Amino acid sequence: MRVSSVVVALGFVSLLTDISSEAVSAVLPLFITGALGMSTLTYGFVDGLMQGATALVRVVGGWASDRGDHPKWVAFLGYGVSALTRAGLLLASGFLAITALVAVDRVGKGMRTAPRDAMIAASSDPRTLGRSFGVHRTFDTVGAALGPLAAFVVLWAIPNGYRTVFVISFGCAVLGLAVLGLMVPDLRPRRAAWLERHRVREERGLPKCKGCTCDLTALAPGGKQSFSWRFLTEPGVRRLMGVAGLLALLTVGDGFVYLSLQTRDGFASKWFPLLYVGTNAAYMCLATPMGRLADRIGRAKVFVASHVALLGAYLCAAVVGGGTASTVATLALLGLFYAGTDGVLSALAGRLAGPAVRGSAIGTAQGVVAGSRMCASWLFGLAWFTLGRSPAMLLVAGLLAVAVPVAWRTLRPLDARLRTQAAA
Template identity: 35%
Template sequence: MTFLSRAGDPSAPTRPAIPATVWMLGIVSLLMDVSSEMVNALLPLYLAGGLGASVLAIGVIEGLSVAIATLTKFLSGVLADASGRAKPLAVLGYGLGALSRLIFPLAASLDLIVLAKAMDRVGKGIRGTPRDALIAAVTPPEIRGASFGLRKSLDTVGGFVGPLVAVAAMLLLGGNILAVFWIAAFPAALAVLVLVLAVREPEAPRAAKRGGFRLSDSLRLNRAVWGVIALASLIMLARFSEAFVLLKSLEAGFSPTWVPLSLVVMHAAYGLTAYPVGRLSDRIGNTGLLLCSLGFLVAAHLVLALAGSVWVYVLGTVLWGLHMGFSQGLLGAMIAGATPEALKGSAFGTFNLVTGAVVLAGNTLAGWLWQSAGSQVPFLVGAAISLVAMLLIAAGRHRQRRAAGRA
């Protein structure tokens, strides 16, 4: 499969095909995301309705789970660089995620939910960095945006299918959330099987092969990498957990059985845009597309803050999904492009560590604002932070153009 640099021009140079490893990792992500979204679509309702958890507690649980994942992402990135092997870490991470699915349906208290979320997020943390490092290692630079965008798009197909399966299972099982959690274990197990049998890792490269890796190297990333990390942190602060979006659906008029459909709409918008945006970024760069993504996020926050009906809420979820599609693949490609070959695992790990700490703070703040000031306030604050991020990106773009003009 090849891509022409200019459509319809047979004399134009062809672009390299996206490697089979990227496709297989995308399918693994798809299957695991089917499982994850079956759980995530119903877990806030189970916590609030079944276990009586407050919105603040839900925010802390969501933020803590992300923080756990990001710490393990950093450690797994360092290990991937030190060992030169990424696939064993990915298998371990996906395996832990699959095992956590067996705890959710047995959880009759908050502590077991926290345990299951922690195991799931440790697994997510372990697998995310080596998976991204594998994609960066096998992908030529000229199609890096397309490869990361493709992986994100396949991942969001799982985010689209998972809530649909959850709705169908809720209808067939009479609203039995715990039974749906049991079903979610099957696609997770299949994801591990595909990873073990179908994903091939390139030869152990770089510093591990030369015997030159040092832990201190992983902490000396260049300014370009830290610039991407700082930008992503601000975006993550503005975009808190989707659990709050799901809870907002109840105010908009959804019944619990149909709440997962909001994730279907969101992931449809996300999945349909991530790959085309990734390909477009390879041609025109990232800055303008990131500005578009933040514009969508501002609009999503404002619409969701005011959503008092199903259709207004659905519009907000579409805008949220467009923001995800325009930003997520780009950030991964930007990290890959700014990092030396020997430190890609460490760079992705540091990226996830820092942004995860920001997400913990943001989710806790969003839960506190919701509980103390009302459901509109977290979304209005998120819109304000998104606007600040847009201004900073635009100012940086202007400085770059002025510098280029003087040169």
């Protein structure tokens, strides 16, 4: 079964945008700790800000998408904000200005993510939703691999050529915005769900709803909707949010893992962007297979089990004198972790909530994860500063080893519930 053309078009948008954003992100950890001479505690603050700046905005983006029933234009606004920050980076100088612009870029990312994922869910067959998200994440990750690769080539050819990286970043951001505006249709999930429900009623010979008083009143096209966060009180949604937040609190930012590898092995700084390429290459190869696996055996199972790969990455990064094999294993395990969690979380949240609040549910789940990862970066930066590199990594690995079985037991019933809903 083929994926929707909407998924493919959104994949190209994400590919171009991720070339733009990841080219900048790939040089940031080394730029802060190397070129600017800041400590890992400072980088922990910046990395946490990058993670947390998206938390509340993801929820707002999902809410705006559901409220107005025009997710494309909410996403367009988010992509536009990010494109403007690329132009700002060409003019900015100094640590504070660059950090502020990167934080604003993350706000744009948070604004666009939930509406984009809501469009993927609305245009896909529910039975192959994991596959659709996997295909999109494959496109996304191609861009995420090409961005650091472009940064590596620029820095190889032009030492300290950060401005050139920013020019490339701005151009790709503008192209991605153009593809979204011109090639992605203005899907209206709320209207489509309402029409489908009433079409089925008519085919079955059921009487028409007088004044549309059925349980999808809020989905009526053109009708005013009284938005409700009641979906957050549903047991399945609460379980997902709680477990996702707990596991994200034990998810160290990639930049810390890469800094750990460089600190341990002492390789030249010009090779640093290639660490991002390695992780994203693994993610790119595994995103679609992991999405298919999630559709087949259960999305909750795959989501939780993928954190075992993250645990393995921490242990590899903590090893003293690990060398090339340990570095490659770390990058592969990180790619596997993202392939089994990123799109799968959106697929889970999108199926647990109804069409009227799908964007809000996805945005809330992503916001919980972003907020928890912000705290994780701050706490890990402090742990590294006080305990040292290897003890800090082993500490978070031990905590994650305890959390994964708890998460597995908590989320396991969700897969059976979703299978029952799909069969109904």
